[in-house]
Amino acid sequence: MSDSLPRPAELLCFSVYAAAHAMNRVYKPLLDPLGLTYPQYLVMLTLWDEDGQTVGQVSERLFLESSTITPLLKRLETAGLLTRERDRADERVVRARLTEAGRALREKALGIPACILGATGLDMAAAVRLRDDVERLRHSLERAAGEEPPSGGPS
Amino acid sequence: MSDSLPRPAELLCFSVYAAAHAMNRVYKPLLDPLGLTYPQYLVMLTLWDEDGQTVGQVSERLFLESSTITPLLKRLETAGLLTRERDRADERVVRARLTEAGRALREKALGIPACILGATGLDMAAAVRLRDDVERLRHSLERAAGEEPPSGGPS
DNA sequence: GCGGTTTATATCGCGCGATAAAGGATCGCT
DNA sequence: AGCGATCCTTTATCGCGCGATATAAACCGC
Numbered sequence: 001m002s003d004s005l006p007r008p009a010e011l012l013c014f015s016v017y018a019a020a021h022a023m024n025r026v027y028k029p030l031l032d033p034l035g036l037t038y039p040q041y042l043v044m045l046t047l048w049d050e051d052g053q054t055v056g057q058v059s060e061r062l063f064l065e066s067s068t069i070t071p072l073l074k075r076l077e078t079a080g081l082l083t084r085e086r087d088r089a090d091e092r093v094v095r096a097r098l099t100e101a102g103r104a105l106r107e108k109a110l111g112i113p114a115c116i117l118g119a120t121g122l123d124m125a126a127a128v129r130l131r132d133d134v135e136r137l138r139h140s141l142e143r144a145a146g147e148e149p150p151s152g153g154p155s
Numbered sequence: 156m157s158d159s160l161p162r163p164a165e166l167l168c169f170s171v172y173a174a175a176h177a178m179n180r181v182y183k184p185l186l187d188p189l190g191l192t193y194p195q196y197l198v199m200l201t202l203w204d205e206d207g208q209t210v211g212q213v214s215e216r217l218f219l220e221s222s223t224i225t226p227l228l229k230r231l232e233t234a235g236l237l238t239r240e241r242d243r244a245d246e247r248v249v250r251a252r253l254t255e256a257g258r259a260l261r262e263k264a265l266g267i268p269a270c271i272l273g274a275t276g277l278d279m280a281a282a283v284r285l286r287d288d289v290e291r292l293r294h295s296l297e298r299a300a301g302e303e304p305p306s307g308g309p310s
Numbered sequence: 311g312c313g314g315t316t317t318a319t320a321t322c323g324c325g326c327g328a329t330a331a332a333g334g335a336t337c338g339c340t
Numbered sequence: 341a342g343c344g345a346t347c348c349t350t351t352a353t354c355g356c357g358c359g360a361t362a363t364a365a366a367c368c369g370c
Binding site for chain 2: 346347348349350357358
């Protein structure tokens with residue numbers, strides 16, 4: 001079609017990619033004292049919300065493969081924040097349960113969301129609006145990634 | 156302040172993080188045939204836009220450290236897409252120049268932006284609007300990451 | 311209960327990306 | 341010359357993220 005290509009800065013996807021990095025750089029000094037990386041923080045958030053979730057539930061909520069979640073949980077287990085045990089009723093299932101240390105860490109994390117909101121330079125309403133826009137984008141992309149069989153749009 | 160924490164899905168930053176992954180999943184089948192990863196594609200875009208840029212220029216445009224760009228460029232050099240040579244006038248500077256193969260690859264990439272736009276489910280105007288919103292977010296985050304001296308908000 | 315399928319996770323292998331920290335080389339200014 | 345600033349590389353480290361494969365348990369029809 002066109003014979004020109006955009007600069008990275010013109011691309012929506014690049015802005016998302018770059019924003020994700022920037023976000024990481026903001027989180028790092030906040031999470032370092034807790035000994036967590038950002039993905040680990042996300043896992044802790046889901047368990048603080050509801051303890052004893054299965055690997056599958058965690059991967060579903062974070063949109064990551066179980067082959068990403070399992071090593072993540074193992075690192076958190078090694079750090080003493082949770083335990084992994086098979087469900088008695090269904091032995092295929094592994095559930096992650098917070099330890100006392102895992103629950104205690106929650107207190108230290110309470111201030112983080114406010115710090116982050118401050119760093120975004122947005123008020124709550126604007127942040128929610130943007131979040132929903134980006135979430136819709138994620139959803140569309142996810143759907144598109146699921147299709148795309150050969151190499152053909154409308155022939 | 157508050158004694159509750161959000162679920163990941165409620166966070167703006169998580170939506171950005173998840174959208175970045177989703178984006179990668181869409182790009183992957185498009186970039187695999189070109190033998191590029193997404194960050195490598197970004198480097199190629201900047202060089203297709205302007206050949207012979209320095210390491211510093213490329214890192215600046217992609218918001219990445221030079222210690223990330225150097226290995227990236229090396230991989231692209233190994234792939235035969237570019238060469239790295241020191242500037243004659245200023246021997247501190249290393250410039251990346253496309254090879255014939257690097258320039259040729261451009262043709263194969265021409266269709267990608269349209270594919271991506273399709274996958275976002277947005278029309279051009281909406282995509283541009285969202286891009287600018289996310290870019291503003293990135294900018295705020297970047298600025299916040301630059302400050303935050305010790306550990307103190309309001310004491 | 312017996313095969314066959316599906317589901318849930320683990321495992322393995324892989325490479326890249328990203329950073330921090332330290333070092334080397336060069337430039338530019340005085 | 342000398343000295344700080346600039347640009348890049350190197351090294352070391354680490355975690356993430358995925359695909360492919362394997363395993364084990366659960367379900368299902370009969």
